Amino acid sequence: MSAAPAARMLPKRNEIPDEMKWKLEDMYATTEQWEQDFQEVRNLIVKIQGFAGKLAESAHNLLDCLKVQDQLAEKMGRLYAYARMRRDEDNTNATYQALTDRAATLSVQASSATAFVTPEILSIPPETLEQFMAEEPELQLYQFALQEILRTKEHVLSPAEEQLLAAVGELAHAPGTIFGMLNNADIKFPTIRDENGEEVELTKGRYIQFLESKDRRVRKDAFEALYATYRQQKNTLAAILNASVKKDVFYAKVRKYESARHAAMDADNIPVEVYDNLIRTVREYLPEMYRYVRLRKKLLGVDELHMYDLFAPIVPDVEFKISYEEAKRIVAKGLEPLGEEYGSILQEGFNSRWIDVHENQGKTSGAYSWGPYGTHPFVLLNWQDNMNNMFTLAHEMGHAIHSYFTNTTQPFTYSDYTIFVAEVASTCNEALVLEHLLRTTSDPRERMYLINHQLEAFRGTVFRQTMFAEFEKMTHEKVEAGEPLTPELLCQMYRELNLDYYGPDMVVDEEIDMEWARIPHFYNAFYVYKYATGFSAATALSQQILREGKPAVDRYIRFLKSGSSDYSINLLKAAGVDMTSPQPIRDALDVFKKLLDEMEQLAEQVR
Template identity: 60%
Template sequence: MNNEKVWSQPKWSESANGTASLPSRGEIPDEFKWRLEDMYASHEQWDKDVEEVSRLSEQLSSLQGTVGSSAQALYQALTLQDKLSERMSKVYAYARMRRDEDNTNTTYQAMTDKAMALWVKVDSAKAFLIPEILAIPDTTIRQYLAEYPDLKLFEFALEDLLRQKSHVLSAEQEELLAAAGEVASAPQQIFTMFNNADIKFPTIKDDEGNEVELTHGRYVHFLESRNRDVRKSAFDALYQTYSKHKNTLAAIYSASVKKDVFYARVRKYDSALQAALEEDNVPISVYDNLLAAVDESLPTLHKYLKLRKSVLGLDELHMYDLYTPIVADVDVKMDYGDAVDVVSKAIAPLGDEYQRIANEGMKSGWVDVYETKGKTSGAYSWGAYGVHPYILLNYQGRFDDVFTLAHELGHAMHTYYSNTHQPHVYSGYTIFVAEVASTCNEALLMHHLLQTTDDPKMRAYLLNHHLETIRGTLFRQTMFAEFEKRTHAYVEEGGSLTPEWLCDTYYQLNQKYFGAVCAVDKDIAMEWSRIPHFYTPFYVYKYATGISAATALSQKILQEGESAVQKYIEFLKSGGSDYPIELLRRAGVDMESPEPVRATLGLFAEMVDELSSLLP
């Protein structure tokens, strides 16, 4: 390695009774923490921006009734709104990311609450704007665009508004909806606090027989254990803990779905699904094509599960047997420094500039690396316009964590290019394209690893990992998408999301996807209760479409070289300057066709056959 720093992974600390517990944030060296000071050097600077946001909100409110009077007035209002949104996003991101460092920290809780309340104030202050713009005749808006060159900056944003005209309410109604924003976000906030701060899991015995506290971050680690008793103990402990709170969790999720349905109806959409997809101008056929294509390929999934069952030598394949590697005597562990080095080499096909910027980011304050007490679980990339992107990890040194780094780095680099090459108004790309950038990095990492090993056993291990990626991202997320479609449709039909209905529905889906081969454990019926993405409606299907588009683009990059790389980098630079379907089409993939999904499923089938040939 060429790293100047000596990288090492912090050890779990020992409690007074000898049980391994998570380190506190203060025990982690600074080089493994993100540098939020690059966003605000102090809380006092944050406070000043809070005051500035309030001032800008009042300034924008004062423009009410004037927006349509001239091209210059329209430009002034849009510019002020953009400035306000940029500053508000930064205020909120900083507060929330500070809280994510330690959800038990009351100072950060208070800052986040303050930022959320301020966001509601901002939304209320600008609620008049869109209705006033839409009250301007379409011909007049296009006349303004022709006669006032500066207004051209907002042309795509204005055309997008006109497209959604029938779903925008009056100024008074929009203001009322905006004022209800804090209440509407309550289900997600309640679940976040429950899932990251309040829920406590028991200890279980790890591979060495030590009593270790079960956490979100360690759960997958335990499911990958070679020891079946460890896997089963972790599975039972996790879902039995959630089951104790099933009534509360069902009430929280039910409130979230009702909120989605309410907003869809108020805005005159046919369904919550249509409302969610309309924002990206994505046809419902894209969603339905995904579900249909995956349903057609379930026999291939079952073929893979049969191979897993056979190789593991099990009489019955259980849900807790689905994540342990099926290639014996290969146990890849990697500290963070080595992971940075490997990911850097893997993304080399994307060009010197991409690789250089990514390297600097991974080593200089972009990434918060390790799991600590109270830290938000999982991983994400976030940030604010005008500041480098950030990545939250809960790095455990597992092989999968290396792919998580590559994944989140893809998001971060997308943000970097978008923020650098787009004005703020178009810097915010949609999730539909975001998952392409992240998953493309994962595909390049897998290609690099497969190309740099001559060991058949390691190749089998890598193929197993790639199959698991597709199973988890395409099959599993599509199952989640089908669950979301059912829950929202049931509420729209007047149904009630009781714990029994939710568990039965989720269990039936697991039977459909896995029951042909697996003994579907009853506890899996509670899995719906621990999925944070369910609180962002119809989000998860984008992982499935994303891996399909990313597979196609990564193949183009590797096979066509510079011409494909240039199109891909232009795609990253485009941000939200066009609709996601169009951006991807220009990059070289048509997501209105089911073919990218089918091609990825075909690749899955080919890898199942190759893995089968490599294993005894």
Template identity: 60%
Template sequence: MSNLPLREEIDDIYKWKLEDIYENEELWEKDYSEVKSQLSLFDEYRGNVNTAEKLLGVLKLKDEVTMKVDRLFTYARMRRDEDNSRSKYQALADRAMSLVVELSSRTSFIEPEILSLSEEKIMNFLEQNEDLKLYRHFLENLMRMKAHILDAEKEKILAEVMEIAEAPGDIFKMLDNADIKFPKIKDEEGNEVELTKGRYMTFMESENREVRKAAFEALYNTYKSMINTLSATTAANVKVNIFVKNQRKFKSSLEASLFADNVPVEVYDNLIKTVHKRLDLMYRYVNIRKKALGLDELHMYDLYVPLVRGYDKTVSYDEAKQMVIEGLAPMGDEYISILKEGFNSGWIDVYENRGKTGGAYSWGTYGTHPFVLLNFQGKLNDVFTIAHEMGHAIHTYYSFKNQPYVYSNYTIFVAEVASTCNEAILINYLLKNARTKEEKMYLLNHFMEQFRGTVYRQTMFAEFEKIIHEKAEAGEPLNAQMLQEIYHKLNETYYGPDICIDQLIDYEWARIPHFYSSFYVYKYATGFSAAIAISKSILEKGMPAVNAYKQFLSSGSSDYSLELLKKVGVDLTTPQPIQEALGVFENLLNEFEELM
């Protein structure tokens, strides 16, 4: 394992084609200039949104300009993500972000002016103008928000403040992706190698316990060395949320965050309560892990190593793609055709390079195909990451293809459904085709880890966010010691008595980027549970279920997220989907124990 390659050292066939957004940066500059000139067009509508024609005109203009700004921003940020150390693209991303803020400021009058109209008048406009009917759901959703929209001047100020409000997340990202340097550790052969975030999970899956421990200690001691800075960025992000909550007159930051998706706070609380009721399953899994590894003491750095020794399947990128294609065959020919197009047409940025943003994501901009960022390491987990991110990408593909711009972006609440549904269908295929007892146990272990990591761990993260926001809202200052103590106690609660809660795990919260997209992580757990139900339906019912699911994928944000899920048989306003998912986890535990 050598030091990370530079961006230019990686073959172009493994890089995404951002030229599909802008063939060259002169075209980016052209769009940038056009948007700057178009911003003044909003002035003619200010104070005049009082007829059906004016309402339609300003909404169409907003869509047209926002679409361009999205395109500019997406391109600039993805270029920056290729190598965060390149000042050229830091600057381009900063310019794009400033344009986002300027657009938000210029258009901040629109919603208050619409909301100054009576609901009756808006309904009359919809009847008068056929073209305006496209915006019915948008307008009805806006009326729902009426109590939380400020007057035009305050909305303008709030829009301008939000650029400053991005600072905690931006500072964290630059620290975490550009400035942070991890020490070298010794690998399985005793060679000194550079620890990176991308390699961390490879080390954590090592059968050599000393390698796992060294990686764990190196990673968390590095974050520990910056813990006061990271505590400050975390506390500042919480303060931003409280500021927005207060301005928009919500009872809590949690309520403010869920409101946009029209999700009641009870959905969040039910998740935590339902998971707490089945912590016995997590404790049982920890106990199984301890026994399977033959350890007197199980530590936090023992949580990721596969339970089946000697079965360490390494796959090439081409092999991984083929596994995903074969595994997702139940999704039908059309879906597989789109999947292959993504693999072969420059959608994906495959390998880690120096300065590249860590982890994986899918992103896109209306009018072009989606894109996927990977940091492929050749492990089984990377195969599932491909299936996961292509689930997002194909959701985006269907949504962009079938919805007008105003409804083209699905909500984050349903975003994890498509990705996790792919993973659940893939694991079913791999389990059915397992050739040996060891392979089956390895795959069961992987699926059990999905439940641990996606339901239990993300719910623990969600509870951490809830606690720190409630403490800050009650006037308690957040500092490093408090954050560490809260996080330590949660680990004790979620993992139970059969594991040593290493002191260094108290710093884990400091490296979680999702905490800067507050109250996001619970959606992994609810989305996972919904996906388990949908995948089960697809595998049992075949194409009728696939067709219903494709309708869901094609719906964008044309209805409320909870309602879209109900149309594919999942009701997250009840504990049932979570309970059913945990029932599947219990079956996996039973099956694994029988094979032990």
């Protein structure tokens, strides 16, 4: 009797080739340099505390304080980004766990030390502020930032209260930190048998790959194994999420907001109606989602469509197996309409180790783009050779180049940008790459495959993220009403939403009731709706770029260079879309409807 083959395990970090790793040395060449900046931030904390109580005395004091605050924030941002990204390489590495903890603690100290700034500025009479602006020309740089502080005046507390809130900041991050450790370092999934009968370790990175398997048994085994693992921790996970939601509600109450949702949206100066419009408009289009579910069921040829069938290929005899190198070439070609400047930055990112490509033991799952001011951005991937990963590369490079343009154009004060606009840059890239592929594909089966990819993008980004947004709204309203978020309640609410969003032709398996337990975004509340609004805006902008050419490209690049120099709604209007109206959501969902029509026609042709 022969021994069972050994399971294919993930490589260790030191087994990944250097050229496939990001070069974090571009932030700090050595840990000693990091330690020097750590000490410098401590010094700046002492320095800024010397301005407390003195901002109203002179324009000079106000300007110097704002400059020191910028220096402090810039260095603190780099310290934390480096430590956290090193930890993300391998969450089991104790050295970088410690560095991240130290950076987080220092960040709280910095927030506490600067907590007096906003209340003191708000206490300066408006006529005195105007006089300061006239006396000190360098204060003009801060005009919009000061205007933004004045906008939120009614929600800012006294200096002592602000300092207290800043001091408990580390506690406020605890639910997200605990969830991250449990989800990335401690949870271990079992092995399953792949299509060839080999035992393979289930990981979060491989999960979607298994769900895309043509073998239904593999899909079902991966689905059940993943959620059974989370279900074993359901009480702990519910307690962590409950704590996170309570934290959101606490901050909203003390800052005198109507709700946690109002507080979150006010940070970007986005009307709450934008959120409500999104949910209402997407629900109007749910019959189109049900039609897509019926088509998927028909093309798979199954009596029952299960949740683990949602990623299965429905176009026979077409498989886009795309290597990382090939993906880079396709993405570059698809983004050519954005012009030479954009293309050269893209190549720099590809060639200068901005990207951490492969999955390894202990590495943070998923994908993101991040990078502090003063360095280029970085991208974390967990690469698998498929089309989804190619679009993830396009998506994250959209974020990265947005950051690059902003950081090299704007002063530090306006170098950040809101998440509301962030998802536009990333999703516009995806739309352009897809359009390129559709333009160069005439084979009906390949065309079906690509259209289905875009239908899946709509399902995942507009429908699913709106469902997540509705779940967040419900969880916060429950806590605001004094109800605890028990595992049973969370599962029940999540199940009802899945029934609503997928309709009568979908078997909503009980395993999916636990999906709330593995969504990291729920620890950054009222974030996910921006994926859906961003997708809609990006759909409009990509069409303008392809239709108008240079004028639309110029508007778009100006938008990418704007940072936070104006409100998000205004920046998008200047780029060409008005998100205060539900119309961009309708327009995007009409594209979904049109693609679905073509998919149904192609399905008849290839039968």
